[in-house]
Amino acid sequence: MPARVRFVDVPATPSSTYSGATLASSPGPMTPPVLVPSPLPTKSYFASPVFSAGSPLPRPQVQINNCLAHLPGVGALLHWDLTQECQTAQLRVADGWSSLPSELLAMPATTPKLGSLTIVCDGFPWAITVLPWKDAAWSPAPYVTVGDVLYSVYRALRREVTPAEEKEIRGTGFEKCVQAAYERRWQHIADPNRRMEEYKKGVKRVDFLCQKRMFQGLSVVPEGLPAMNLPPGVVWRLNVSAPVARR
Template identity: 35%
Template sequence: MSPSMKTVHFASADIVIPPSPAPSPPPSPTRSSYSPLSSSPATPEDVRLPLEPLTPMGCLSQLPDAAVDYPVTSIMSPSSDDPLRIHSLLAYSPDRTLPFRYNLVSSPSSLAADATYPHLHEPATRPSRQALCVVVPWATTGEWHVLVKVDTGHVTCLDVLHALHRDLRRRVTHAEYRAIGADMDARRRVDAAYFARCGRILDSAARAAEEKQGVKRVDFLAERATFGGLSARADGSWCLHTWL
């Protein structure tokens, strides 16, 4: 086990908890104390941005071939020649930003309760599906596969955000933490994300309980925890992109 981490027993599982950071020196009066690694991710208020008007027929973005079905219950395409398309609210493009801002650290519940975002309740894909797979890359070679599935109806845009949030709340394993390897800068960014996330909890008891749960998957996104959209992969899954 790496000497840079310690293990505690909590809920019958080994938890990865980084060592406490060294106290920061007082800020110099001639230099800024701002650090992108210690900056707080977006608060729930940051997701309350107005969406651009969209129409049901104009809000779908066609991406490269992603019509491969997974071995799960799904609504089949009317034609095998029809490509699977992702809703424009979820579609990644390096040339544009999404019409809403959502930080994956926070629950998307505020979006669900806000009538400003009716399009988030629309099908995530066309043709609609009861299941789809989102791949979350991390570090240099790792990735997590998130299955978004509903028992009835179809997967909505909001279902995708909820599934990502739930999965990224899972604790990382020691093997995953060690897989960051010798990249100490990457490890510092992960550790800083963990301490920043816990530090934003005002209630001391709730903060202590969260700290005991250790590093979570969302911390591996470090400061790039803002949802940036999904792009199609050749295997039929969708790749998550994130922003600062």
């Protein structure tokens, strides 16, 4: 029996940092990014910890690299249409926009450095596990880099949706939204050969973002994902929005 598509329940994430997380100090295996089907976790709430003189000090904050962060009132420093390759992303600079330098792609995605992290998104029923990419052109590292995050998100969104996954949304308003995103995506390809090729491939996971296809940065999910045994500090929310004119 095929696995059912279930939407990840993502709590509100007002910050791009997290303190008090329990983190693995050693990096994960050097393997390509893995896509993990995510069951719906049960929400739970925890009381604030009380520290006594004998209590251990809180762990250092986990901070996402500024170029990946969701910044309140700003959104993101990156301009990236998620239907396009990650090489098309541009960085906001003082006098406009710039392509991403290899030095930036090779920087750690988080401080402290993590061997893996997981990305979830509202309305997107898959979690994306990001691991160090051993063949990275931006200089491979034993920890997750900025380039690893961008490439893993791109690869995850480009995966084709299975018939069983499409069946889960059939007959719903969400199906119409996904179908409209698919049609817009292939119809806007200029090259006729590539356009027909993309049409034949059908719906992809990026189409589940519907009209909200612009990258707006990552913010921490304070509760983690208990259903996947992922502690706070290693789970990040992908914020997205509909396209707007660049300033």
